[in-house]
Amino acid sequence: MKTIELQTTQNVTINYELALLRDRILAFVIDAVLLGFLIFLLSLCTGLMGESLALIFVYVVVLPVATFYTLFWELLNGGQTLGKMALRIKVVRLDGRTMNFIDHLLRWVFRLFDIWFTAGAVAVVLINSTGRSQRLGDVVSNTAVVKSNPDLYVSLKDILNISTIDNYQPVYPQVRFFSEDDMLVIKQTVERYNTYKNLAHSEAMDLLVHRICSEMKVPLVEQNQIGFLRTLIKDYIVLTR
Numbered sequence: 430m431k432t433i434e435l436q437t438t439q440n441v442t443i444n445y446e447l448a449l450l451r452d453r454i455l456a457f458v459i460d461a462v463l464l465g466f467l468i469f470l471l472s473l474c475t476g477l478m479g480e481s482l483a484l485i486f487v488y489v490v491v492l493p494v495a496t497f498y499t500l501f502w503e504l505l506n507g508g509q510t511l512g513k514m515a516l517r518i519k520v521v522r523l524d525g526r527t528m529n530f531i532d533h534l535l536r537w538v539f540r541l542f543d544i545w546f547t548a549g550a551v552a553v554v555l556i557n558s559t560g561r562s563q564r565l566g567d568v569v570s571n572t573a574v575v576k577s578n579p580d581l582y583v584s585l586k587d588i589l590n591i592s593t594i595d596n597y598q599p600v601y602p603q604v605r606f607f608s609e610d611d612m613l614v615i616k617q618t619v620e621r622y623n624t625y626k627n628l629a630h631s632e633a634m635d636l637l638v639h640r641i642c643s644e645m646k647v648p649l650v651e652q653n654q655i656g657f658l659r660t661l662i663k664d665y666i667v668l669t670r
Contacts, residue, residue: 433561433573435525444617445575447562448518450553453574457544459512464498500537504530509577519577522570523561532570539566577610599664603645612665615641615658622655634658 431447471491475483502510508520508528520536522528543552543564552564561573618637622630634654641661642649650657 431560431562433523433575435521435523445521445573448516448574448576450556450562452516452518452576453556454549456510456512456516456518459515460499460502460510463511464495467498468495497537499540500533503536504533508533508572513574517577518574520567520572520574522572524571528570528572532572535570536566536572539564539569599668600660601645601647601664602668603647604661604664605668607644607665612662616662619655619658619662 432444433447434444468491471486471494475486475491478486499510503513503520506514509518513519520528520533522532543549543555543566555564555568556562559568561567563573567573615637618630618633622634638650638654638657641658
């Protein structure tokens with residue numbers, strides 16, 4: 430499996446597994462089916478209108494929906510269309526920053542060449558042959574498609590070896606409101622700090638602990654921050670499984 434490392438703005442490196450070509454194709458098919466069904470429903474509405482109103486409805490509603498479906502969903506849903514959500518994959522920037530409108534627009538524009546004008550041949554060849562599994566739109570926008578939850582549960586269970594809630598009492602119940610991506614950042618921060626004990630990762634650790642304590646409204650932990658973060662991970666596994 431191909432993986433990439435993304436460095437966040439806090440200088441924390443996170444490992445992501447790249448999405449398989451199969452997953453990207455299936456996500457595309459799901460989106461195509463959903464879009465086709467949506468257009469069918471909208472078309473039925475035109476049958477209830479007069480000819481002039483129906484024509485306006487097609488140009489104002491139906492065509493924009495058909496044209497901008499992918500751009501709309503990825504822009505407003507964190508790099509995921511409905512198909513990508515179903516396959517648990519998403520689009521991310523390779524520099525770790527949040528994608529902006531231009532990034533999404535570039536990916537969407539190059540779909541014309543990657544997919545539509547070439548029947549998907551260019552996209553398939555590039556995804557299979559490039560080191561980061563990128564089609565042309567990905568390369569231009571400096572993005573990649575990754576698995577949104579890369580082996581989070583298995584790796585956390587292996588590290589912490591917790592069986593059930595019966596043999597562990599959570600310390601911080603507030604952690605249940607964090608997301609899986611949040612816990613992945615915590616896990617990666619601990620691992621990177623243990624591997625590379627330099628100033629950058631020490632500062633990243635401090636920033637992360639400060640932010641977590643603030644979010645959970647608990648006293649700031651200044652000693653044994655590694656133990657604190659590991660406890661959060663254990664609590665999250667027990668409370669959300």
